[in-house]
Amino acid sequence: MxxxxxxxxxxxxxxxxxxxxxxxxxxxxxxxxxxxxxxxRVPAVNISESKDHYYVELAAPGLKKNDFKLSLERNLLNISVERNSENNAQERNYNKREFSYNSFVRSFTLPEAADENGIEAKYVDGMLCVNIVKREEAKIQGGN
Known part of the structure; x- marks a missing residue:
């Protein structure tokens, strides 16, 4: 109407x-x-940095740690999820559904100061947190 x-x-x-x-x-x-x-239909992201690290925080509720795939090609960090929707016996009829990430890809170009060997990720309470260590040269330059 x-x-x-x-x-x-x-x-x-x-x-x-x-x-x-x-x-x-x-x-x-x-x-x-x-x-x-x-x-x-991609999750929101916050990107920040400290003296020693870069941080990527991706809000993705309802997923599991194993749903995420992180890959690094040259200086491009890809975060992707590929999930098949499961049919449960107790399926609900939604009136509105805003957080339903069955598949997505987010890509981020890492700065030159990032150490590609120092990337760690954890998924806690619906938030994927990726910590990227800065190279030693960048830490020294940033401290001046």
């Missing part, structure tokens, strides 16, 4: 007709039916 704005005074001006059409189009394209399908 689409609600169309109208002029309560009953005065119809030339531009009011166009505003009515604009309102219809705005309501169609701003409807949750369309916005849910256009919304990116």
């Amino acid at each position: 689409t609600l169309v704005k109208f002029n309560p005074n009953g005065n119809v001006k030339k531009n009011d007709l166009m505003n009515g059409f604009d309102g219809v189009f705005d309501s169609i394209f701003n409807d949750t039916f369309f916005s849910d399908r256009m919304m990116a």
Whole structure:
């Protein structure tokens, strides 16, 4: 159902007709039916750094540690998940479902200061935390 704005005074001006059409189009394209399908289905990420490390925090609730695959090709860190949806006997009928990551890939270009041999990851409470150690040269330069 689409609600169309109208002029309560009953005065119809030339531009009011166009505003009515604009309102219809705005309501169609701003409807949750369309916005849910256009919304990116990848988890949000925070990236930060300290003197010795870079940190990537990826919010992905409902997954398991084994669902994640991390790969490093040259200086490109890829974080991916490939899951098959399982049919449970007690399946729910969702009215709205926003966190459903069956598959995604997030890629990050590592800076030159990153030590590709010093990457660790852990998954705790729906958050994948990737710690990337900085090279010794970068630590020394950063301290000056």
